[in-house]
Amino acid sequence: MSLGKVLHMNGGVGETSYANNSLFQQKGILRTKPLKEKVITDLYGNNQSPPTIISIADLGCSCGPNTLLMSLEIIEAIDGICRGSKYKSPEIQIFLNDLPGNDYNTLFQTLSKFQENLRIKEPSFPVCFFNGAPGSFYERLFATESIHFVNCSSSLHWLSRLPEGLEDNRGNIYITNTSHTNVLSSYYNQFQRDFSTFLQHRSVEIVSGGSMVLSLMGRKNEDPYCKESGLHFKLLADVINDLLSEGHIEEDKLYSFNIPLYTPSPSDIEKLVEEDGCFTIEYVDSFEDDWNESRKDSSVNDDGFNFMNTVRSVVEPLLLEHFNEGVIIEEIFKRYQKRIADCMAKEKTTLISLVACLKRKTK
Ligand SMILES: C[S@@+](CC[C@H](N)C(=O)[O-])C[C@H]1O[C@@H](n2cnc3c(N)ncnc32)[C@H](O)[C@@H]1O
Secondary structure, three states, X not given: OEOOOOOOOOOOOOOOOOOOOOHHHHHHHHHOHHHHHHHHHHHHHOOOOOOOEEEEEEEOOOOOHXXXXXXXXXXXXXXXXXXXXXOOOOEEEEEEEOOOOOOHHHHHHHHHXXXXXXXXXXXXXXXXXXXXXXXXXXXXXXXXXXXXXEEEEOOOOEOOEOOOOOOXXXXXXXXXXXXXXXXXXXXXXXXXXXXXHHHXXXXXXXXXXXXXXXXXXXXXXXXXXXXXXXXXXXXXXXXXXXXXXXXXXXXXXXXXXXXXXXXXXXXXXXXHHHHHOOEEEEEEEEEEEEHHHHOOOOOOOOOOHHHHHHHHHHHHHHXXXXXXXXXXHHHHHHHHHHHHHHHHHHOOOEEEEEEEEEEEOOO
């Protein structure tokens, strides 16, 4: 099944929306700021005649404060280089990409306020044009050699489709220590195909010397069973299994539900980039973030509420599509919060993010 039509984050600006529950991902965006600044500096430093129009693409932008944060970082970086220098301020075009089911209405509504605030705050900022670019980043999105910089944060772990051959993963919803090796291969093969396709399309679209900064969920080591990459999904599976044993969910429904993402290791990324051959790896590293990072003040105990909502805003549309049971959904997340709180009280609970910066080789 292709995920293009069903995968999206919780839209709007309500309590369970992605816009209101993406602090965790926001920290990831802030982490890559120095890399983005370097990429923009290189665009000027290595270029006798820097572009008069700079085209940026934010792939898997979703909607909410994070989308605009990435745009602001880029506009500020370009302004920082051009202001008071020999360079003429360029025009910037920013393409905001996500799947067609993304809440573009909310995105475009927040965008117009953002542009207005920008004009008031910094009237001398470069002129900036925003465009929506709906579609899958596993397909071509832009004209040949038209993009200088691609940002893709917290998105590339999502696969283009649910891998085939997950029948043996009964009772699990992602890879856990009880998953059969067939299940690992199914997930890995799908990731390998998807990531290679992503690189092929971007290598056509990005200009020579242009760059990508990618951040995605992953793992630190080569062990696909490692706890950090799927503990939060294991807890969710436990809740759904309880509901099954209490008769609230049908067996077939649970056994056919799996999360369509993959958490690669840094060397998975390096290997696939090398095989593709069009990009050089400028940087790759992994980072560990505590589940507590999902709240504004991580010193206040919220009984797992914010981390539950962080996961909810991402997986709820998939659960609703699959189980089609609005009432059960509330029960699932009530129980899930309790599991999260118990787990956080007992052990170290972290997620791993990978960050990579790739540069398009000269064509
Ligand atoms: C967790 S959100 C990340 C949003 C934002 N980039 C951030 O850092 O907060 C992941 C986004 O990736 C999008 N996505 C997943 N697969 C995609 C694909 N194949 N093409 C375009 N967007 C995709 C999802 O729809 C979702 O909006």
